Amino acid sequence: MILANILRDSDYKLNQFKDEKITKLEQSIVFKQDKKGSDIAYIECLIRKKQIKLTPEEVVRQLYLMVLIDDYQYSNSRIAVEESVSFGREKKRADIVVFDAQQLTVPYIIIELKKPKLKDGKEQLKSYCNATGAPIGVWTNGESISYYNRRDPNYFIDIPSIPKSTQKLTDILTERWTIQTLVDNDKLIKERKSLKDLILEMEDEVLANAGVDVFEELFQLIFTKLFDELSSTRNPSRNLEFRNYGETGAELKEKIQRLFDEAKQHWEGVFDNRTKITLTSSHLEVCVSSLQGIKLFNSNLDVVDEAFEYLINKSSKGDKGQYFTPRYVIDMCVKMLNPQAHEYMIDTAAGSCGFPVHTIFHVWKQQLKERGLPISHLFTAEKKLTEQEDYVSSKVFAIDFDERAVRVARTLNLIAGDGQTNVMHLNTLDYDRWNDYYNNIEWTDIYGTGWKNIRKLLVNPKSYNVNGETKFDCRDFNFDIIMANPPFAGEIKESRLLAKYELSKNSKGKQQAKVGRDILFIERNLDFLKPGGRMAVVLPQGRFNNSSDKYIREYIADRCRILGVVGLHGNVFKPHTGTKTSVLLLQKWNDDPNLGPLCPRVDDYPIFFATMQEPSKDNSGEKIYVKKQDYPESAQKMRHEQQSAEPVDSYNDDSIDMEQYLLDSHGHLIVKHDLFNHEGLTQDGIAEAFIEFAKKEKLSFF
Structure with missing residues (x-):
């Protein structure tokens, strides 16, 4: 050409x-x-x-x-x-x-x-x-x-x-939009932009000089827009309200505040009922105009997830050594542990709730398949099946000690769960203090339902009374699955806390003055698992290699069958950290014959080992994407399918020539990794190899 x-x-x-x-x-x-x-x-x-x-x-x-x-x-x-x-x-x-x-x-x-x-x-x-x-x-x-x-x-x-x-300009501004209009004119497709790009643009032009908390204001607006899209998806003839139809600045602010108030009532426990949008009318007008043409809902929430990841990383997460787990690592773990609809799952260091949300999608797809139903493009916004709602409201849990991350996690979980969530603001390691939260009325108003549900999974669910307050033994639980990426940075030095953990003692049984946070998370996570329960946890590579950490490995092997270890590439968590990490997969020994043959103790068994070869990101932390030339047959297949398909989401920045790259069924760029086969478009990877291994070994969950 x-x-x-x-x-x-x-x-x-x-x-x-x-x-x-x-x-x-x-x-x-x-x-x-x-x-x-x-x-x-x-x-x-x-x-x-x-x-x-x-x-x-x-x-x-x-x-x-x-x-x-x-x-x-x-x-x-x-x-x-x-x-x-x-x-x-x-x-x-x-x-x-x-x-x-x-x-x-x-x-x-x-x-x-x-x-x-x-x-x-x-x-x-x-x-x-x-x-x-x-x-x-x-x-x-x-x-x-x-x-x-x-x-x-x-x-x-x-x-x-x-x-x-x-036409006149007013014709463009006053034209009413439905959810289908938004699908047909999605800015992410027509203008080739990403939500993150638009947030950066708003920060540069408006928010940086607006004298407001950027995270809070954008969180409020995204939260409100998600509610608006949900309302119109459930009622396709309804006109979208998160849009400037030529109103004055004051009229627009009044409308968006009213919509925000409705969203707060529908998805409780994320914002205080008294919270107001504090942007000036002119600033709000710019932000609404930037966001109104984007469709946030799709069948995997990637669009809004990417924006929240950026906002939280920017505001707080890195300071605590807690970084968002790339979604392709999460999907690999979910595929390898294969959660089922009857099983209870928790993430003990939830961040934005990536592991729980992707677990929900995994189970929901199984439930749709069982009914012979297709997965539509607005999958996450549509009314859920009864069994899908039940699964989210009773089987999926998440906790985190960062309050902002919890609010984002609750939002994504509320969206996925149609208003139900068991995401709670708790310090996973300091479980004795959980009762203090429970006896706090403000905390219970927000998290009471989740607290009530998680208590049912306590090994000892009976309460006891201390000085007139109800207490529970919150150490041991009966969860089937744990998936977590606990924070690596920082050491626990508080003697009161260290005294609760066996792993706070060194190989000679001597109490240490300080212990890495991730070490305590290993023990704490095993407390959550019932016999036969399984876990995927991201840990620093040194825990597998250092001679000084041998006692940790022995502790794990004594309590669990080590299913596998997947070494992740050093670029996976860049640009936030270059720490080399691995995913450890475990199944807790089941020595109780009454619980069935979930994982009977054996002395000798094979372990699955794999190392990620494709870096997925370059040395600066920018994602590397699959090009059409890598999989020409897949590119031809997707081109044929998308010619007659409804519009798909797509995102981009100025530096990417989309014509070169392979897109998935959502129109998303595909990160180049070897962790699993992406929608049948790429090659089988580590997850598929593990599934084959699990079936050969007759592991209980395959």
């Missing part, structure tokens, strides 16, 4: 344009020889009516001129290119200007192409709009595109498109 060759090694792409326009432009190209005899491509400009050399920028300009003329029906007489814009004594040239229909010298729309990176392009575009008074601006590099409405010199709000020549 001629145009692709011209754009090679540039930041400009062709993804925004239809094939017929690309073909039409290519058919109009003429070649002229330069002084060295090389062929140079030229085109007759649609506006200037003279031959212009085809640079990457000019390719995108000519294609967008076709869009303006053919799709938006603007006449050539209303369009100018390289239009002079005055900045005092300085003059610059706007790439494309569309003039007002009544005043053909007054700019109406300005299109910026010169700056192929959004941040640079938007700044240039804003300066042109401010200098000319143009109310509408467009930035595109042929890959991503953004549309803006200038409200005043400091605030530009996102709009879904520009008006056609027969």
